[in-house]
Amino acid sequence: MLHDDNAAEEAGELSSAGAFIDTTGERGKKRKKIPVQVTGAFADREEEELEALVFGRQLFKRVEESGSETDSSEDESEDEEGVRHEGVARDEPAWRDEDDDELSVDMMSKMHRKRLRQEESDRVVSGPTYASRLRTKFQQLGGDPDWAKRKKEGEERRRERSDSDSDTTDDEGGGLLQRSGQLLCGSAHHRLPLSLLDVKRVRDINRSKRAQAAVKCLEFHPTASVALTAGWHKTLDLFQVDGEANQKLQSVHVQDFPISTAHFTGDGTEVVMSGERKSYYVYDMIAGKITRICGIRGRKERKYSTFTVSPDNKFLAFLGKDGYIIFVSNKTKQWVGELKMNGEVGGVAFTPDSQHLLSYGTDGQVYVWDVASRQCVHRFTDEGCVVGRRVGVSPDGQFVACGSESGIVNVYERSEVMAKESPKPLRAVMNLTTAVDHLQFNSTSEILAVASSAKKDAVKMVHLSSLTVFSNWPHVHSRLGRPTSLHLSPLSRYLALGNERGKALLFRLNHYHQASQN
Structure with a gap:
């Protein structure tokens, strides 16, 4: 008030x-x-x-000592707990001050009021307008309180009961299919909310040992609660991730080898590291032994700085020069084949079944390769792209995302891109204004995380079901720095961001964290 x-x-x-x-x-x-x-x-x-x-409560019906009920209202209702109410409407404000309508608020008098301005000429607003902006700001920062969420869930349950009652008038086949569809889709409680992302920052992954350079590599272990960090300070660090202590497990320093890419293998027993060198390194976490691989036979490359690991753990796909993609056996670390596309390779991504590889060229062309035959089976053009940077495929195989030099991220239906040469994107995400350097789907294919290293706080989270961007995070107080690396944990409980200051920031996604606890 x-x-x-x-x-x-x-x-x-x-x-x-x-x-x-x-x-x-x-x-x-x-x-x-x-x-x-x-x-x-x-x-x-x-x-x-x-x-x-x-x-804001409705009056309970009065019962006299004799047990008989007094004057009852016609518009009685019963909530989910079986308590009968009457009188005041549920969604009406409990109190409204008429003086607020005559009040004027100076938006330039205090700093916190200046942050609520929507236009440059927005200097004096009315009382109701100021209250509405305060309420919106509170919801953006903290979301709805628990009591409001419980009330909404109760109203949803009542609507579901009324819908199910109305279904009895439908034919038996249609009603059964509708109810079965709701069961197959899961309850609304387990689906990711649409408007606000429930995020909480917890202790940094590498707080016990901050990196001496930008965190270029950051990744969660596929099965254990472990994360790695690495960068141009020539050191690989392993941490146990619990959101509280985040204890350091091990550090491996590689002499004269700035690390630009580091990935766990699919089985989680090794870490492969590459940099601006002709050789790359493999660290065996079980034996505690590091091995140097002196180049790839059959290829004359100046450096092997970027690669990715296939989901089935069979191949390492290195990005070479002149449009070459070099396949190396993860078991023998020997050359087994290569692919050639037009232009330079911007990014690659395996499909979840490892049967296909998508490569995104700097000319805006996306190639779809059959991994077994090493043949290009399809090619399509990313709409509006000038220079391609990153490509990704969702874990359920439904979506394909392409991030370009201009910061635009196009999200496609996979069935469309596999059938057409010029598919139309489902949504063009234009919230970034600099080159897309990081792009990843979460494990449930509900979130797409994108980031750019060229600008501070340039991180966006896309809700895939609605193809909208979460507006409440990051906010002005997040202070993420320039994101030099990004990764989502296998169960989507955590989001990790590395920045140029050597920090590996850790954020807990409460929706998935609570689901895993249950």
């Missing part, structure tokens, strides 16, 4: 419903309120009415 210190209090009179008497003093002086004690049945009735107005 808003108050104006300069507004005079309105004169009042003692009535049958009043609990105070306003006494008027001399002219120009404020009037004070004298409490009046009210007793008996009249006081009980007034107390109930006051509670209904202040707390």
Whole structure:
């Protein structure tokens, strides 16, 4: 509620419903309120009415000592707990001050008010407008409180019960299919909410040992609660991730080898590291042994700085020069084949079944390769792309995302891109204005995380079901720095961001964290 210190209090009179008497003093002086004690049945009735107005509760039906009910209202209702109510509407405000309509708020007087301005000329607003902006800001930062969520869930359950009752009038086949569809899709409680992302920052992954350079590599272990960090400071660090202590497990320093890419293998027993060198390294976590691989036979490359691991753990796909993609056996670390596309390779991604590889060229062309035959089976053009940077496929195989040099991320239906040469994207995400450097889907294919290393706080989370961007995160106080690496944990409980200051920031996604606890 808003108050104006300069507004005079309105004169009042003692009535049958009043609990105070306003006494008027001399002219120009404020009037004070004298409490009046009210007793008996009249006081009980007034107390109930006051509670209904202040707390927004509806009045319970009064029951006399004889057990008979008094005057009942026609618009009675029953909530999910079986309690009967009447009177005040549920969604109406519990209290509204008429003085707010006449109040004017100076938006330039305080810093926190300046942040609520929507336009440059927005200097003075009315009381209701200011209250609405405060309410919106609170919901963006903290979301709905628990009591409001429980109320909404109760209303949803009531609507579902009423819908199920109305389904009885439908034909048996149609009603059965509708109810079965709801069961197959899961309850609304387990689906990711649409509007706000429930994120909480927890202790940094590498707080016990901050990196001496930008965190270029950051990844969660596929099965264990472990994460790796690496970068140009030539050191690989392993941490146990619990969101609280995040204890450091091991550090491996590689002499004269700035690390630009590091990945766990599919079985989680090794870490493969590459950099701006002709050789790359493999660290065996079980034996605690590091091995240097002196180049790839059959290929004359100046460096092997970027690669990815196939989901079935069979291949390492290195990005070479002149459009070459080099396949190396993960078991023998020897060359087994290569692919050739036009232009330079911007990014590659395996499909979840490892049967196909998508390569995104700097000319905006996306090639679909059959891994077994090493043949291009399809090619399509990313709409509006000038220079391609990153490509990704969702774990359920439904979506394909392409991030370009201009910061635009196009999200496609996989069935469309596999059938057409110029498919139309489901949505063009234009929230980034600099080159897309990081792109990843979460494990449930509900979130697409994208980021750019060229600008501070340039991270966006896309809700895939609605193809909208979460507006409440990151906010102005997130202070993420320039994201030099990004990764989502296998169960989507955590989001990790590395930045140029050597920090590996850790954020807990409460929706998935609570689901895993249950």
